Amino acid sequence: xxSDPAAAPVPARPRVALVVPTFNEEEAxxxxxxxxxxxxxxxxxxxxxxxxxxxxxxxxxAGAEVVSPGRGFGLGCLAAVxxxxxxxxxVFMDGDGADDPGMIPSLVEPIARGEADFVMASxxxxxxxxxxxxxxxxxxxxxxxxxxxxLYGVRFTDMCTFRAIRRDRLLALxxxxxxxxxxxxxxxxxxxxxxxxxxxxxAYRCRRGxxxxxxxxxxxSIRVGFRLVATFLRVAAQPTPRPT
Numbered sequence: 001x002x003s004d005p006a007a008a009p010v011p012a013r014p015r016v017a018l019v020v021p022t023f024n025e026e027e028a029x030x031x032x033x034x035x036x037x038x039x040x041x042x043x044x045x046x047x048x049x050x051x052x053x054x055x056x057x058x059x060x061x062a063g064a065e066v067v068s069p070g071r072g073f074g075l076g077c078l079a080a081v082x083x084x085x086x087x088x089x090x091v092f093m094d095g096d097g098a099d100d101p102g103m104i105p106s107l108v109e110p111i112a113r114g115e116a117d118f119v120m121a122s123x124x125x126x127x128x129x130x131x132x133x134x135x136x137x138x139x140x141x142x143x144x145x146x147x148x149x150x151l152y153g154v155r156f157t158d159m160c161t162f163r164a165i166r167r168d169r170l171l172a173l174x175x176x177x178x179x180x181x182x183x184x185x186x187x188x189x190x191x192x193x194x195x196x197x198x199x200x201x202x203a204y205r206c207r208r209g210x211x212x213x214x215x216x217x218x219x220x221s222i223r224v225g226f227r228l229v230a231t232f233l234r235v236a237a238q239p240t241p242r243p244t
Contacts, residue, residue: 007117007196008166010088014112016041017087018104019080020095021073021161023049026058027209028097033062035101040108041091045083047076055095074182078175081167091164097208098132099162103200107164110198117169117195120187121162126201133204140228144184151236152191156199159183159228169195180224181231188235 018041022029033044046059048068056066069079081090089111093099103121110116123133124141141158149155161183170186173193177185190197 007111007114008169009114010112010166014088014108015043015086016089016091016104016108016164017043017045017081017084017167018091018093019045019047019077019084020059020064020093021047021049021076021080022051022055022059022095023071024051024053024055025095025209026051026053026055028207029055029095030058030062031208032093032095032097032099032101033059033064037102037104040101040104043084043087045080046095047080049073049076059095072178073180074175074178074185077182078178081170084167087167089164090167090170092161094161098205099160100203100205103162103202104164106200106202107162110200111164111166115196116198118165118190118197119163120156120158120197120199121160121202122156122158122199123160123162123202123204124157125199127203129203129205132206136225140225144187144228144232147232147236148188148191152188154191154197156187156197158199159187160204162202165190165195169193177231179227181227184228184231185235188232192235192238 044064046064046066048056048066049071059066067079067083069075089108091104091107107119110119124138144159145156173189
C-alpha cells in the first residue's frame with residue numbers, strides 16, 4: 001500500500017506509547033485502559049480535551065499520564081506525542097471503549113519487524129458489532145480512500161483513530177490539523193511522504209458510554225464532514241515532495 005519498498009529500521013526492542021484522546025469518557029476510560037494487554041505498551045498518555053466529568057481522575061487511576069492542552073482532537077494528539085519522549089512507536093486509540101485494545105500488538109508488530117512505518121486499523125474490513133458504525137462513517141472512509149488512491153497511489157478503507165506509526169516519522173510529517181481532520185491529514189501526509197503502510201482488519205464494538213463527538217447527531221456529523229473535506233482539499237493542494 002506504499003510506494004517505498006522498505007520501512008525504516010527500528011530498535012530491537014522498540015518502546016511503545018499509547019495515546020488516547022478523550023473528552024467526557026468517564027464511563028469508558030477505565031475499562032478501556034484495563035483491556036490493554038500486559039506488556040503491549042510502555043507508556044499510556046491520555047490527551048484530555050477539557051472533560052467536565054471524572055475522565056482525568058479515572059485515567060490516572062488506571063496508570064495513565066495525562067496531558068490537557070485544550071480543546072481540539074489533533075491538538076491533544078500532538079501534545080501527547082510530544083510528551084511521549086523516548087517512544088519509538090505511537091499507537092492511537094479512542095477512549096470510548098469501541099476499539100479492542102487486544103489488537104494493539106497486531107498494529108505494532110509490522111513496525112517492530114521493520115515491515116512498515118504506519119499501520120492502520122480498518123473497521124470496514126473487520127467484524128463490526130451491530131450499531132457500532134453508521135453508513136455515512138463507512139462511506140466517508142471509502143471516499144477518502146478513493147481520493148488518496150487517485151492522489152498518491154495508496155488506498156485506505158477507514159479513517160479511524162486506531163493506528164500505529166513510528167514517532168519520528170509522525171513528527172517529520174509536519175502535522176497542522178488540530179481538529180477532527182487530524183486522522184485524515186496523517187494518512188494523506190504519510191502516503192505523500194512514501195511511508196510504508198499497512199492496513200489490519202479489526203473488530204469494532206459499540207461505545208461503552210457517553211455520546212460520540214463525531215457521529216452522535218446530525219449537526220456533529222455535518223460539522224466533522226465539512227472539516228474532513230476542508231482537510232482533504234488543503235493537503236491535496238500541497239505539492240508532493242520529489243525523491244532526493
